[in-house]
Amino acid sequence: MSPKIEKKDKILDAAEALFAYHGYDGVTMRKIASEAGVDLALAGYHFGKKMDVFEAVFQRRAGELNRTRLEALQKVQAEAGKSGPTIEKIIEAFLLPLEIAQESPDPGWKNYLALIAYVNNSAVWGEKLMSSTFDALVLEFLAAIKKAMPDADEEKIYWCYHNLSGALTLTLAQTGRIDRLSNNKCHSSDFQTAYGIMIPFVAAGFKEACKG
Amino acid sequence: MSPKIEKKDKILDAAEALFAYHGYDGVTMRKIASEAGVDLALAGYHFGKKMDVFEAVFQRRAGELNRTRLEALQKVQAEAGKSGPTIEKIIEAFLLPLEIAQESPDPGWKNYLALIAYVNNSAVWGEKLMSSTFDALVLEFLAAIKKAMPDADEEKIYWCYHNLSGALTLTLAQTGRIDRLSNNKCHSSDFQTAYGIMIPFVAAGFKEACKG
DNA sequence: GTCTATACCGTGATAGAC
């Protein structure tokens, strides 16, 4: 019983890493195959066209991610009881499953979340993949936020979520820019610090910007 | 004297729009030339290789953008006098020049800022272009923020800027996701609302997250 | 059913002739 990884999974792993870093058009089927150590035609055999490989990569971890985040939301809701959780707790439930994934021993998660950053910032891909895969979950979180801020204007809540989504996305993208900007005092790879600051930052932003 | 636009500029305009939407690898020299209505070889004649076209597009408006934003910062500093401007005013000076550019009659600005979103979210391009072109200006703003929050931890200020940068980037990217998420109550193209909410959101975030 | 070798044919960047 060897710890054999299916070639099919190796293809997805390689494609995940490459797409995350180079984007769809910056990757070739040949690079994916060679990185995965398999024959060029095998990706086509398993998945079909290049676009199908991309979608297979995108969908592979989406279900688990949605489930984990929903559970985190339900947990803080159960703990809070009838009055419902605070904004801080809701934001935390939204973000911490990502931190856990990024720090998991499977490095594929880090690549996957960087891929999400790529998709979320792209007008081309956003519609096709991002909204259909994640918006149902996001609406659950927004419903919780509305309950925690009953006087807030709905439109403002969407825009505040947009700000959260952007801050998160840049974190997922792992660009290294903060390293250079801060003269190496901060590091893109330091997720713990990133989320530790993002949570109070975003919670305060929601509270202030949704006033009135 | 016709209002003749140089072919050279037409090439940059076409490349700007295409790169912003499709990314570097999603664009071909042929598409740029055909969109610009010029011969394929002309782009090479003027700019050299494809990569050089990309950099020419990126640099074309960078100087003006940096100048406008610096002037906006200096203006609020002059108005505030010795005590220095508030966080809100500094963030406003950082963002409003972008809103003005996006709403300018030259549609190229909107494309250019979407291109910046593409570059800023990419680990590949970030280092090569983003930091070298814009970090000097960003450090001016961060110095002003440090002065407005003398007790804040420096590292936290960088991370707060990271959050601002992400929220801004997603706005520049014009993905249309907020339209779908909000069931068309909000629109990616509604910059006025976007910045109107982003400014108090981010200012409150800085104040809260930099405490202690 | 899984995988490999290879061929096809279009497309693309670039250089050099004009």
Place this chain on the structure above:
DNA sequence: GTCTATCACGGTATAGAC
């Protein structure tokens, strides 16, 4: 400035090995 040739690369299909 423009036209065209070159030559590499890329997506995909197919034939057949294990």
